[in-house]
Amino acid sequence: MDEKIAPHLEELTRALGDIEKTGIRAEFYKLLAFRVSPEIAKDTILRKFGGKRKILKVKDLSASLKNFEITGRILDIGEKPLRPQEGAHEGPSKLYTGVFADETGSVMFSSWKELPGSVGDAINIKNAYTRLWQNRVRLSIGEQSLVSRVPDSSLPQLSELSEIPSKKLIDIGAADFSVNTVACVLQLSHREVPVRGKQSKVISGVLADETARLPFTAWVELPGIDIGSIIRIEGAQIRMFRGMPSINLVSSTRVSAVTAEDAEKLAFTFESASKDPAPLKIEEIASRDSMFDVIAAGNIVSVRPGSGIISRCPECSRVIQKANCRVHGKVEGVRDMRIKAVLDDGTGAMSVMFPRELAETIYGKTLEEAEQLMFSDISKDAVYEDLRRFLTGRYIAVRGNSSNGEYGISFVAEHAWVPDDDLAVRVVELLRRLGPDEEEQCSEVSGGGISLA
Ligand SMILES: [Zn+2]
Incomplete structure (x- = not known):
């Protein structure tokens, strides 16, 4: 283990100086304790503490990035005066906001300093960062950022960048400002939510194409559109919802039904898109910022x-x-039960959260039964210890949503089960490793799935 870690610690020391004194070494081990690989732990720390300058494209942007470099064109820019804050010294008095784009996408930006360029100009920003603002990722240019105008480089022309990109669902990311897509409606429901103190009707649901699924919210009516409809969406806005990009249909978005003739040319049908997703390797899940409704x-x-x-x-x-x-x-607390467990499939590991209903299923005890255990035992960790004994080593499948953050992937399970199809194969493999004597016993187990409940 130490042999794997040592070179990363050396690199951190080269980049950041005395890692012992600054607590960076402890931070590194904290990440390892979360089963983050040494490589990723090192990158996370370098990103967080600014040792390595990163050059990013718009498509790479996600919330809370720091100290990166990016080059693109200003698509739109405006300024607004800031109310001077009481007691503040000579702070910036104007905020500049607009849209910034490169060949991979466009993103809203805000800048605390005047930019050396206007609409159409190409600029390079060093020491840029991102913020989540009104549920959208925003490129931020602060006092510490360096902005310079760059010669009209290889960037696409303004007219090209201003076009709204057409994307498959899997390619839609947190930084996307506006997209066009064609997808089919898998789920749809109407609800009322308070918007600025007024009850408003919204439609929410799930869209799918041949690459992925994503949640959507419509703030406008969708006449004639229902579950099973295949729709063309032009100018949808992307917002973050629970760490996931979500497609927002607003008044400026055009939504139209795809004709039967055009639908035949698509790589998906309602039938194919509504099939259960195929299981993914955890390394695949780790390679994306977030994934909606996937199985591992x-x-x-x-x-x-x-x-x-x-x-x-x-x-x-x-x-x-x-x-x-x-x-x-x-307050008078309300009892609840949850399980946070690390799931490892050999290609990677992720932290999975099982809310109460699933926790009860995989643990095989209800909240009430767990409470009995808690009250009957003098150790306050009785339930936790029991959970560890019962669950460690178990093989399970989960379906839900993942998002990738500072501590690796966190996955919120919406379903969990024991996959019986793999069981026979895995038992045989295990027995082969143990030796030939035990092999006969495997026929008893391989007959069918076992239930955890
Ligand atoms: Zn509270």
């Missing part, structure tokens, strides 16, 4: 602390300690 399977290699019985604030559902919510103060 692996062994539970550890159950994380914080799993078991928890208390939530009745107002905001935050997890609370000692009947104290950090927003609502003293």
Whole structure:
């Protein structure tokens, strides 16, 4: 293990100086404890502490990136005066906002300093960062950023960059500003939500094509469109929702039904798009910022602390300690159960969150039964210890949504089960490793799936 880690620690020292004193070494080991690979842990730290300058494209942008370099064209720019803050010194008095694009996409930006260029000009930004603002990723140019105008380089022309890109669902990312796509409606429901204090009707659901699925929200009516419709969407806005890009149909978005004739030319039909997704390797999931409604399977290699019985604030559902919510103060907590476990399939590992219903299924105990265990045992970690004993090493499949962050992939499971198709193969493999004597016994197990419940 140490042989694998040593070169990364050396590199961190070269880039960042005394890593012992600055606590970077501890940060590195913290990431390893989350089963982040040494390589990724090193990159994360370099990104966070600015040791290595990264050159990014618009398509690479996600929330909370720091200290990267990017080159693109200004598509649009405007300025607004800022109200001087009380007690503030000579801060910036104007904020410049607009749209910035390269050949991979376009993104909203905001700048605290005047830019050395206007609409159509190509600029290079060093020490740029990103922010999530109104659920959209925004390229930020701060006081510490260096901006220079660059010669009209190899960037596509303004007219080309201003065109809204047509994308498959899998290629739609957090930084996308506006996209065109063709997809079929897999799910659709109407609900009322408060928008600026007024109840408004919105439609939400799931879209699919041959590459992926994504959630959508329509803030406008969609006459004639229902589950099974194949639609062409022009000028949809992308916003982040629970760490996932979501397609927003707004008043400026054009939505039209695809004719039967045109639908025949597509690589998907409603039938093919509504089939269960094929299982993915965890390394594939790790290679993307986020994935919606995907399946993976692996062994539970550890159950994380914080799993078991928890208390939530009745107002905001935050997890609370000692009947104290950090927003609502003293409250009567509501009991809940959850499991956070690390799932490993040999290609990578990810942290999976099982909410109560799934936690009860994979643990085989209800919340009430777990509470009995908690009350009957003097150890306050009784449930956690029991969970660890019961779940560690189990092979399970999960279906849900993933998002990739500072501590690797976090996956929220919406379904979980024991895949019986692989069981026979894995048991035979295991027995082969153990030796020939045990092989006969495997026929008993390979007959069918076992249920965890
Ligand atoms: Zn609360």
